[in-house]
Amino acid sequence: MPGAPPPAAVEFAWDRSINALAEIGTHRLDLYAASLKSELGRYEMMPSIVARQESVRALLGAMPDPAAGLLQTVNTYLDAVNHEAGSVAVDVIDQHGLVIAASNWNRPESFVGTNVSYRPYFQDALAHGAGRFFGIGTNTGMPGLYFASAVRDAGGPIGVTAVKVSVDALESAWRTPGEASMVIDANGVIVISTIPAWKFTALRPITAEQQHRIQASRQYAGRSVEALPYRRLDDWGTSAWFARFPDWAHPGHERRYLAMSRTAPQAGDSILVLLDIAGARHQQQIALAFVTGAFLIVGLYCLYAIQRRRAIAEKLKAQDTLRSANDRLEITVRERTAALTQANERMRQEIVERTRAEQLLRDSQQEVVHAGKLAVLGQMAAGLTHELNQPLVAIKTLCENAVTFFERNQPAPAIGNLQRISRLVDSMAVLTSELKTFARKPDFERVAVSLNEAVTHAVLIYEARIRDEHVQLDVLIPAGTTICAEPSQLQQVIVNLLGNALDAVAGQTERIISIEASRNEQPGRVLFSVSDSGPGIAPEVLSHLFEPFVTTKPRGHGLGLGLAITSRLVNGFGARIFAANRPDGGAQFTIEFSETTAQETANGR
Structure with a gap:
């Protein structure tokens, strides 16, 4: 080892570890030599045994024109011998070094037709009767050990038999x-x-x-x-x-x-x-650590004797300090426990009060929504009066004409008048039912709603105004489009947006309102938009448009609650609403709804 010579104990540990390792090596060499002799020795006699087979000798004696049946017999025999022995291959080679039969004759890597005259095992077998050679197969690229034996007749060697053994x-x-x-x-x-x-x-x-x-x-x-x-x-x-x-x-x-x-x-x-030798080196290091540790133990024991007396005194003092600290801790724990109990009680009361406040807020919100509906109904009163007066005047005229026809004994025209009266009453009933549905306080259940039907109901409410103000209304909604919403609240949202659009195009030369729906790129979402050809929304108002009491209408024509209510309703559907100005003029309101599948619609979800 480099540096100062190690202590005797360390050198002794090193010598002992290496000697033990040498004993292991000797045992390994004995074991490997025995296994090598056993594994390869059982194949060494195989070539001479195959060489004594009569069919092999007959095949070599019949060269170069052996019978096909004899060649097949030898190939089958070699395959059986190779299979039983567990070798890689068994070959029969003529005296020119050409493999004429092999155990792998019927496989792609067959040795038949290969010339091995350059191999030492073939040359030694012809010259000395037996040969042995380790090499890599030229056909398979697989290394192995070759054993060979000469096949003789009365005139001398007529060929060679060879066995290849794997060492894997x-x-x-x-x-x-x-x-x-x-x-x-x-x-x-x-x-x-x-x-x-x-x-x-x-x-x-x-x-x-x-x-x-x-x-x-x-x-x-x-x-x-x-x-x-x-x-x-x-x-x-x-x-x-x-x-x-x-x-x-x-x-x-x-x-x-x-x-x-x-x-x-x-x-x-x-x-x-x-x-x-890493293990031996480790043992040497352990020995060095042991010797060093022995000296350290002696020194540490002396220090321990000195410190022990001091530690006993400090321990007694620490016990007294700990006892006092435990007493203070118990008092603190009792005080903190009482404080936490009071805080938990206050928290439970706050939770009850907050739950009550949230319920009151929801009730108030529904009242505001209902009030918004009634306000819209008030704005539509004049148009509805006109819509109802026209059918009533027509009904009165038709009734008077029917009486005249009956007096003249003309029942056919009278019946025709009565049928027209029935149709007028049906149209008035549809209008009043839509108004009743629109004015009813909604519940909170979200179900699958047909977007086409919701738009049709909203348009029917403003039908008179659309006709009288000559507004061009374009509705482009694919058939079967359904969304997840509360029906009456959805109708309220569309009525609010359509009413705002009608107000926006009022007084404009071009009065166009477009209502469209399409599936979003994101799966399961539907984009619904209401756009108009009005003057658009001022930039300073656009960012605050959905806040309460924000409006672009003249004083006295609105409180600025319509869009705030609409935004809350849309959020309640699990949807989102956006507002923007169109590049070619006018405003556009877009809602991103959750789409419902046909199966959900059938289940009433």
């Missing part, structure tokens, strides 16, 4: 947190590794001759073998050493390991295990 299961079984395990081949290249990023990198420099041999055999599928950056540090005993390797969990950083290796069961290979 070994890598998965060897993975342990905080450790890295790998198998290094004779070239110094990592071929099996629990760290995927380190596979097919070299732990020692690769010579030009080795590079040439590797490329010729396509051992790593044409990859250029690069060196894994690591540094070997101090040795630990005879079987372990310290080294710095890249930290696979944190790219760009290094981590210190205890490295241990031994020869693998297969010739030329070795097994390397890297053990993270």
Whole structure:
């Protein structure tokens, strides 16, 4: 360790932790060597067993023109053997290196037709009877270990059988947190590794001759073998050493390991295990903390003995102070509780009084609305008198004519007069019923209301004035438009807006009033507007238009309550009302209502 030498206890803790870690490494190496020998050893005899199969020997003997049935028999046999053994593939190769039968003959990645004469396992099998080779498949790109055996007849080798074995299961079984395990081949290249990023990198420099041999055999599928950056540090005993390797969990950083290796069961290979020494370093730090803590404990005990006597005295004093504070607190709590009880009682009384005041306010508001209706009825009295006088005069004339017709024994004209009298009475009844509905005090239930019907009722009330003053009224409301409102209050709102529009166009050369409705861009909302061709609203009045007693009419022609009442009614519907001057002249009042669906209308909502 850098700096001053550590205490003996700290050094002892370090040595003990590393020795324990080395014992773990030795156990890991024994376990991995045994599993490697067990996993790969059970496949080593497979090629020679397949080579003794009569159908395989017959197929190689019949080359280059084997019977189709014989080839199918061998392919089926190889597929069954591969399935039972759990290997990647089993192949039969002729003496020129061409794969003529394979366990994957009927799959897209079939090896049939592939020439493997450049592979060392094929060359060794022909030359020495058996071959072994680790490499990446040129067809699949999947790494594996190849075992090969020569197929012989009386004249010598006639072909080779080969088995490819995957090492993925070994890598998965060897993975342990905080450790890295790998198998290094004779070239110094990592071929099996629990760290995927380190596979097919070299732990020692690769010579030009080795590079040439590797490329010729396509051992790593044409990859250029690069060196894994690591540094070997101090040795630990005879079987372990310290080294710095890249930290696979944190790219760009290094981590210190205890490295241990031994020869693998297969010739030329070795097994390397890297053990993270962070735990040992932690034990060393704990030991250092323990030694430091021991000295601190002795010093603290001395301070404790000095402070104890002082603390006892202060504790007794604090107990007396606490007892006095508790007594004062109990008195304060009783006083605050009494004050809160009184405040709660006053609050309950205020709530009752406020509820009563709100009810009185609602009642007063309805009285004001009703008074507004009666005021509108008073303004319409002259027009209504004219509307009723005309039918009454006509009825009197028709009655006198009917009497004359009966005296002359002319019943047909008399009956016609009586029918016209009936129609006049019906029209008068419609007008009076509309006035009765308009004058009635409303309730507060909001339901689905047809906007067309509400406008029709309001227009009927002002029908005489519209006709007599030659006002052009345009109503553009889509059929079936329904909104959520209280029917009589909605009629009051439309009557107020229509009456204001009639007052605005009075005396104008062009007298046009437009009543329109359309669905808003926001779902579930309807825009309803009443616009006129009058002089518009003065800017200084526009911002205060819906306040009580604000009016643009001459003195004596209104109290300025109509729009204030209209605004309160609209707010009661859950809607909003706006006023603005039109660009081409005149004023426009717009209400944004909540739309009701057909199902809500059917339910009477």
